[in-house]
Amino acid sequence: MDKQEVRQVVLDIIADVALDEDVSNLKDDVALRDQLDLDSMDFLDIVMELKKRHQIEVPQEDYPQLASMQSCVEYLRPKFQ
Amino acid sequence: MTSQTTHTFDREYDTIVIGAGMSGLGAGIRLAMFDKKVLILEKHSISGGLNSYYTRFKRPFDVGLHAMTNFSPRGERKSPLGKLLKQLRIKHEQLNLSEQKHSTIVFPDTKLSFTNEFSILIEEIAQKFPHEIDGFLKLVDEIKNFNEVSLKNEYQAAKSVVSTYLKSETLIEMIFCPLLIYGSAWEDDMDFSQFVIMFKSIYLEGFCRPEGGVRTLLNLLLETYEQRGGELEFKHGVEKILYDGKKVIGVQTTKGEKIKANKVLSSMGAPETYARIDEQEKKTSAQTGRMTFTETIFITDKKPSDFGFHETIYFYNNRNKYLYRNPQTYYDDQSAVICFPNNFQDDDNPEGIIRVTFMADYTHWKKLLSEDRKAYREKKKEMGETAYDVVKKLLPNSWDAKIECIDTFTPTTIERYTGHFGGTVYGSPDKSRDGTTPYQNLYLCGTDQGFLGIVGSLLSGISMANLHVLSQ
Ligand SMILES: Cc1cc2nc3c(=O)[nH]c(=O)nc-3n(C[C@H](O)[C@H](O)[C@H](O)COP(=O)(O)OP(=O)(O)OC[C@H]3O[C@@H](n4cnc5c(N)ncnc54)[C@H](O)[C@@H]3O)c2cc1C
Numbered sequence: 001m002d003k004q005e006v007r008q009v010v011l012d013i014i015a016d017v018a019l020d021e022d023v024s025n026l027k028d029d030v031a032l033r034d035q036l037d038l039d040s041m042d043f044l045d046i047v048m049e050l051k052k053r054h055q056i057e058v059p060q061e062d063y064p065q066l067a068s069m070q071s072c073v074e075y076l077r078p079k080f081q
Numbered sequence: 082m083t084s085q086t087t088h089t090f091d092r093e094y095d096t097i098v099i100g101a102g103m104s105g106l107g108a109g110i111r112l113a114m115f116d117k118k119v120l121i122l123e124k125h126s127i128s129g130g131l132n133s134y135y136t137r138f139k140r141p142f143d144v145g146l147h148a149m150t151n152f153s154p155r156g157e158r159k160s161p162l163g164k165l166l167k168q169l170r171i172k173h174e175q176l177n178l179s180e181q182k183h184s185t186i187v188f189p190d191t192k193l194s195f196t197n198e199f200s201i202l203i204e205e206i207a208q209k210f211p212h213e214i215d216g217f218l219k220l221v222d223e224i225k226n227f228n229e230v231s232l233k234n235e236y237q238a239a240k241s242v243v244s245t246y247l248k249s250e251t252l253i254e255m256i257f258c259p260l261l262i263y264g265s266a267w268e269d270d271m272d273f274s275q276f277v278i279m280f281k282s283i284y285l286e287g288f289c290r291p292e293g294g295v296r297t298l299l300n301l302l303l304e305t306y307e308q309r310g311g312e313l314e315f316k317h318g319v320e321k322i323l324y325d326g327k328k329v330i331g332v333q334t335t336k337g338e339k340i341k342a343n344k345v346l347s348s349m350g351a352p353e354t355y356a357r358i359d360e361q362e363k364k365t366s367a368q369t370g371r372m373t374f375t376e377t378i379f380i381t382d383k384k385p386s387d388f389g390f391h392e393t394i395y396f397y398n399n400r401n402k403y404l405y406r407n408p409q410t411y412y413d414d415q416s417a418v419i420c421f422p423n424n425f426q427d428d429d430n431p432e433g434i435i436r437v438t439f440m441a442d443y444t445h446w447k448k449l450l451s452e453d454r455k456a457y458r459e460k461k462k463e464m465g466e467t468a469y470d471v472v473k474k475l476l477p478n479s480w481d482a483k484i485e486c487i488d489t490f491t492p493t494t495i496e497r498y499t500g501h502f503g504g505t506v507y508g509s510p511d512k513s514r515d516g517t518t519p520y521q522n523l524y525l526c527g528t529d530q531g532f533l534g535i536v537g538s539l540l541s542g543i544s545m546a547n548l549h550v551l552s553q
Contacts, residue, residue: 018158019167041168044552051115054114060552
């Protein structure tokens with residue numbers, strides 16, 4: 001998967017987790033928390049959805065890697081190979 | 082150690098949830114959503130537990146629903162209601178919530194009204210207790226900044242905290258009245274965290290009602306659970322929780338089945354759960370709460386609004402002090418909660434409905450029921466008459482509606498249908514904030530984890546499933 005595809009995967013998940021919030025204008029280098037109303041429950045959901053849809057495991061100590069879209073893509077891309 | 086019996090199991094699950102009340106369904110949905118193999122076992126023939134429904138006199142009745150607390154508008158996502166909808170992937174509009182008109186706390190010499198607009202309560206207090214308004218606003222600041230849902234909060238008596246801000250005994254009693262009767266397992270006072278939860282959910286957020294009553298919500302939860310692939314069995318209770326000396330390994334059911342599970346999440350209540358574990362493995366106990374209630378529901382041919390009466394809920398107290406405690410007799414007729422379900426913004430009821438809740442003593446009702454059924458029925462009837470006298474005092478003089486039918490339940494009814502010891506509604510005073518028990522792999526959710534009411538117990542189920550199963 002290229003970066004754009006990984007980004008789309010993450011975006012789809014966030015769109016589902018954040019229900020009816022607008023995710024079309026997310027800035028990649030700004031923390032997701034600062035742009036969307038995401039709390040720790042939502043981050044758990046993002047991790048659970050990654051596991052459910054793509055069999056990707058994110059251990060708890062790696063949660064900080066999911067802070068922004070950019071860091072998500074960098075961290076997750078190798079896991080999609 | 083003990084229990085060297087080897088069990089042969091009939092089936093196996095990741096998680097067994099005991100009870101299909103609000104918290105059990107909330108937990109079940111979260112687990113099913115992330116592909117856990119989950120089974121909810123419910124002893125009753127329908128869902129809802131303390132907030133279920135039934136049909137009598139050819140009419141639909143809700144068991145517990147006066148109002149859903151924690152109203153927040155669509156699009157609000159950080160509120161308890163917003164969080165729970167998001168976690169369950171349910172849309173706000175699916176509930177068709179209708180807000181209250183206004184509610185009033187009625188004491189012998191003073192009344193305080195409030196709506197879902199908090200400024201109304203501030204104005205009321207400024208007007209009726211002018212010396213207290215500064216203290217009240219400071220208290221509100223403390224409440225807003227307090228993290229009431231932290232699982233680590235220690236018990237702190239709420240009245241002692243509140244009395245550092247407010248001097249008027251009457252005002253303190255009035256503020257506490259709705260919060261105690263809508264959610265305290267403790268008599269006369271409550272834990273400060275619980276006080277903050279209730280204060281926010283009632284005064285800062287407010288009351289609403291789903292169109293169609295609790296059925297709407299329950300159907301939505303059941304549908305969601307089913308779509309996510311969760312399994313649910315009615316009339317199938319848990320008889321024993323199986324413990325192998327080190328950890329909980331499954332349950333034995335009322336049908337004699339043994340079902341294996343990695344984790345068991347129980348919404349039965351703390352003392353009720355511990356009573357299902359072998360006596361010889363006993364490690365802990367929890368007290369049975371002393372607070373329970375009766376409720377009388379009147380169906381009338383006219384609606385209160387036909388008489389210009391628009392109160393949604395009356396918190397009535399006929400003493401200077403508010404005695405939130407076991408009345409040591411059948412019921413306390415000097416205080417009551419009176420709910421007028423017709424008086425939400427949208428009224429979908431064809432007839433008038435009035436619900437009157439009294440504090441009650443379980444022991445009296447239990448004794449009467451077991452000794453003399455006829456006397457029990459008589460007592461219910463007498464209580465209904467007393468309740469209607471209270472209602473008539475509060476309604477306009479012109480009220481002349483005819484009563485079509487009356488239904489009453491007592492603490493023994495609650496016990497029979499939900500299994501709660503002593504007919505308690507708010508559970509045991511011994512809460513397990515983080516849901517853990519002394520038994521590995523056994524967790525509590527719902528009332529005795531400490532979050533209650535419809536919204537609270539749903540959130541409890543969700544967060545216990547998140548914490549103890551999904552993030553493991
Ligand atoms: C009269 C009354 C009025 C209320 N009014 C309101 C209100 O207006 N607004 C509000 O928000 N809340 C109200 N509540 C409170 C609210 O209903 C409860 O706080 C909430 O429903 C508790 O949910 P729970 O999941 O914790 O427990 P429960 O609803 O008690 O769920 C436990 C479930 O477990 C089942 N069970 C028990 N033992 C077993 C067993 N051995 N095996 C299998 N299943 C078992 C029970 O049948 C039950 O379904 C009211 C309650 C009552 C009784």
